[in-house]
Amino acid sequence: MSAPEFAPAGVIAPGKVFRDQEGKVAQLHGVGIQQFGDTFYAWGEDKTNGDRFTGVACYSSTDLATWTFLGHALAADENIEDLGPDRIIERPKVLQAPDSRYVMFLHVESGDYSYARLGWAVADRPEGPYTYLRSERPLGNISRDIGVFQDEDGTGYVLSEDREHGLHIYRLSADHLAVEEIVSTTLAPPSDHPLGSHGLESPAVVKHEGLYYLFGSELTGWDTNDNQYATATSLAGPWSEWNGFAPAGSCTFDSQTSVVVPVRGTETTSFVYVGDRWIREDLFHSAPVWLPLTLKDGVAELQWHEQWTVDTVTGVVS
Ligand code: GAL
Numbered sequence: 526m527s528a529p530e531f532a533p534a535g536v537i538a539p540g541k542v543f544r545d546q547e548g549k550v551a552q553l554h555g556v557g558i559q560q561f562g563d564t565f566y567a568w569g570e571d572k573t574n575g576d577r578f579t580g581v582a583c584y585s586s587t588d589l590a591t592w593t594f595l596g597h598a599l600a601a602d603e604n605i606e607d608l609g610p611d612r613i614i615e616r617p618k619v620l621q622a623p624d625s626r627y628v629m630f631l632h633v634e635s636g637d638y639s640y641a642r643l644g645w646a647v648a649d650r651p652e653g654p655y656t657y658l659r660s661e662r663p664l665g666n667i668s669r670d671i672g673v674f675q676d677e678d679g680t681g682y683v684l685s686e687d688r689e690h691g692l693h694i695y696r697l698s699a700d701h702l703a704v705e706e707i708v709s710t711t712l713a714p715p716s717d718h719p720l721g722s723h724g725l726e727s728p729a730v731v732k733h734e735g736l737y738y739l740f741g742s743e744l745t746g747w748d749t750n751d752n753q754y755a756t757a758t759s760l761a762g763p764w765s766e767w768n769g770f771a772p773a774g775s776c777t778f779d780s781q782t783s784v785v786v787p788v789r790g791t792e793t794t795s796f797v798y799v800g801d802r803w804i805r806e807d808l809f810h811s812a813p814v815w816l817p818l819t820l821k822d823g824v825a826e827l828q829w830h831e832q833w834t835v836d837t838v839t840g841v842v843s
């Protein structure tokens with residue numbers, strides 16, 4: 526295994542790992558990110574035990590480049606079946622519900638990926654500790670990769686990959702603890718994928734200037750592909766055709782979408798594409814590929830930078 530390359534302090538260096546305040550490799554895999562006040566919180570898959578669940582690692586940052594490890598927001602627990610040592614738990618995402626509780630959403634799996642359920646945990650603080658509640662197949666559907674979105678009116682949504690039907694956007698109950706209805710279901714662009722028609726995975730949504738941008742990855746496991754996006758003026762659709770947002774053939778600069786983070790500053794709003802460059806045999810060292818993403822008039826475009834920063838006060842990318 527080749528030694529990881531570390532990002533220099535204080536900058537985002539796509540393909541290089543972030544170190545936390547103790548110099549350890551930050552476990553920002555399949556990460557969920559939210560801003561509360563002037564602090565960004567990130568919840569990532571701790572890959573210390575490879576793909577088996579160790580915990581959801583929580584970090585904070587004010588510049589999206591310097592990360593402080595705050596401990597496990599949710600830890601493996603052999604007394605809770607869903608959090609047991611044989612479980613795989615991926616893509617932890619958090620929303621603050623209108624009742625101000627922090628709700629964590631999880632892809633809860635078995636070793637053979639047949640469990641395919643959506644899990645919930647709650648906490649009073651962003652960093653937890655979270656209390657695990659339960660898992661289910663939302664409205665009876667299989668649920669693997671997930672994303673979350675909260676609209677300006679506080680309504681929460683979970684995005685979920687269901688390869689039998691497509692990529693669902695589910696509306697959540699007011700307390701965010703239950704799935705209430707399917708808002709829309711989209712299918713991947715036509716391809717010769719062995720599954721035939723199916724939905725994209727690793728989903729993410731952001732809203733900008735009245736338009737929703739939905740991002741996702743083709744189903745190629747740990748391997749990367751040209752991720753796609755579609756737009757709509759309502760989460761219910763109709764969604765536009767899917768298009769790439771990075772140079773065709775670059776496999777999204779060799780990464781898979783995890784989230785897109787809005788940085789709403791005093792001068793401008795910027796968007797940070799947060800992706801994973803998985804190393805199948807060494808998931809722990811999988812590198813973040815985080816890049817500025819331009820959203821303008823319905824067009825999403827990712828630009829490569831060796832090193833960059835975003836001023837989270839003004840929103841300006843350098
Ligand atoms: C990918 C998915 C990852 C992980 C991986 C396992 O398709 O996006 O989160 O589940 O498969 O092979």
